[in-house]
Amino acid sequence: MKRSKPPALATWLLEHARFTTTDVIAGDLLEEFNKGRSAAWYWRQALVAIVVGCASEVRHHRVLAARAILITWAANYGALLLGRLEMIELSERHFLAYNPQLAVWAICFLGSLASGLIVALLHRGHRNAMLLTGAAGLLGWALMAIVFLKAASLQHPLLQIIAEASIVDYFVILAGFAIGGFLLTPAPKPGAPSSGNPSPAY
Amino acid sequence: MNSRSHFGEWELLVILALMRLGDDAYGVPICRELEKQTSREVAVGSVYATLERLEEKGFVSSALGKPTAERGGRAKRYFRVTTNGVREVRKTQRSLMNLWSGLLQLERGMA
Numbered sequence: 351m352k353r354s355k356p357p358a359l360a361t362w363l364l365e366h367a368r369f370t371t372t373d374v375i376a377g378d379l380l381e382e383f384n385k386g387r388s389a390a391w392y393w394r395q396a397l398v399a400i401v402v403g404c405a406s407e408v409r410h411h412r413v414l415a416a417r418a419i420l421i422t423w424a425a426n427y428g429a430l431l432l433g434r435l436e437m438i439e440l441s442e443r444h445f446l447a448y449n450p451q452l453a454v455w456a457i458c459f460l461g462s463l464a465s466g467l468i469v470a471l472l473h474r475g476h477r478n479a480m481l482l483t484g485a486a487g488l489l490g491w492a493l494m495a496i497v498f499l500k501a502a503s504l505q506h507p508l509l510q511i512i513a514e515a516s517i518v519d520y521f522v523i524l525a526g527f528a529i530g531g532f533l534l535t536p537a538p539k540p541g542a543p544s545s546g547n548p549s550p551a552y
Numbered sequence: 553m554n555s556r557s558h559f560g561e562w563e564l565l566v567i568l569a570l571m572r573l574g575d576d577a578y579g580v581p582i583c584r585e586l587e588k589q590t591s592r593e594v595a596v597g598s599v600y601a602t603l604e605r606l607e608e609k610g611f612v613s614s615a616l617g618k619p620t621a622e623r624g625g626r627a628k629r630y631f632r633v634t635t636n637g638v639r640e641v642r643k644t645q646r647s648l649m650n651l652w653s654g655l656l657q658l659e660r661g662m663a
Contacts, residue, residue, distance in 0.1 A: 371600040374616075377626030378579035378596050384622060391593075399597030406601050 356383045360396040367478055368538045369403030400482075407479035418469050418480040419487035425468065426488065426523050429461020433519075451515070458519055459526040462488075466530025477538060481531040488527060492520035559644050565590065566602045567611060567641060570633050578617070578628040603631055611637030 356379065364376045379399075383392050408415040433454035466481065473480035499513035559567065569585040570577045579596055582603075586594045606612040617628040633641070652658060 371597075371604065371629070373626055374579065374629045375596050375600060377620075377623035377628065378583075380624045380626070381580050381622055382583075382596075395596050398595040399600075402595070402597035402601045406604060 356380060356392045357389050357396075360393045364396045364399060366537065367400045367403055369400070369407055369479065372399060372403050375399045375403075404479045404482045407476055408483055411476055411479075414473055414476060414480060415483045418473060418484045421469055421472070422465050422484035422487050422527065423491060425465030426458070426462050426491075426527070429458050429465075430519065430523070432461070433457035454519065455522045458522050462523040462526030463530035463534070466527040466532070467534055470531040470535035477531070477535065481528075484531070485524065485527060488520070488524055492516070492523075496520075559640065562598075563602055563606060564641075564644060566599060567606060567633060567637060570603075570612065570631055571638075571641070575630075575632070577631045582631070606637070607631075610634060611640055 361376065361380075364372050364379070375395075379392055379395050382395075383389075436457060437451070437454050465484070469480055469484045470477050496513055496516055499509050499516060503510035503513055565586060566582070569582050569589065573581050573585060579600065583594045583596055583599055586599065603612055603614070607614060611634055612631050613634050614629050614631045617630055619625045619627045
């Protein structure tokens with residue numbers, strides 16, 4: 351049976367992305383959906399529109415995008431390093447009153463929460479695009495680290511355990527970054543796309 | 553205007569679809585025309601990204617229409633090809649015709 355309304359989550363994502371063209375695209379997608387397009391088509395189009403809208407904004411503000419990635423990497427690398435040092439410290443002292451892994455996750459979460467906040471506040475005019483860029487940077491970093499650890503674990507089996515533990519660490523980091531960036535900072539105003547006419551970087 | 557003025561393949565397809573549609577060129581008919589001509593699904597988002605690029609180059613201009621109920625109160629964005637755009641399409645057409653002419657493989661219908 352044909353649904354009478356388009357997928358609400360896809361519409362919500364598109365409306366809240368607030369890139370230059372997403373409002374007009376949301377209208378086009380609704381018009382097409384009402385003419386018989388499927389929910390799967392609507393989802394595909396909405397996701398592509400968000401990715402393309404973000405890429406377009408990054409293309410116009412390359413310096414800001416590079417800065418967002420660097421801030422994200424630096425803050426999270428610092429947090430991860432601090433978390434690992436904390437874990438070693440606790441292991442050496444045999445301090446077992448609480449789980450040291452929880453301490454690592456807590457530090458990673460707080461570090462990424464802070465990095466999400468910093469990226470969002472430094473790029474208020476392009477908040478969503480820069481947060482998505484930062485998140486993509488984090489995913490890229492996580493993927494590289496895990497692939498490296500997996501490859502190295504062929505010679506050092508202990509690294510296999512670290513690689514598996516890192517997957518959870520990076521998941522916590524990504525969650526913290528998203529919460530800090532998207533939920534703890536004010537969203538762009540409705541009807542006011544983050545960039546009007548494309549302007550040069552800065 | 554951007555110094556790079558020649559069209560990419562997708563840009564050429566989009567601007568030709570725009571020319572075929574005339575005054576009624578907004579997202580939905582442009583995508584339908586492209587789907588009809590290329591026989592493949594077209595992403596509305598990538599069409600708008602291309603149109604924005606063409607607008608930056610000065611080959612296309614756009615204007616917002618009135619919001620309508622069937623679009624959930626959202627406006628249509630109408631596009632039209634500028635004089636510069638038409639001139640550039642002609643230039644591209646000439647270049648392609650020159651390249652195509654005299655190709656034996658194409659004249660004999662070979663793949």
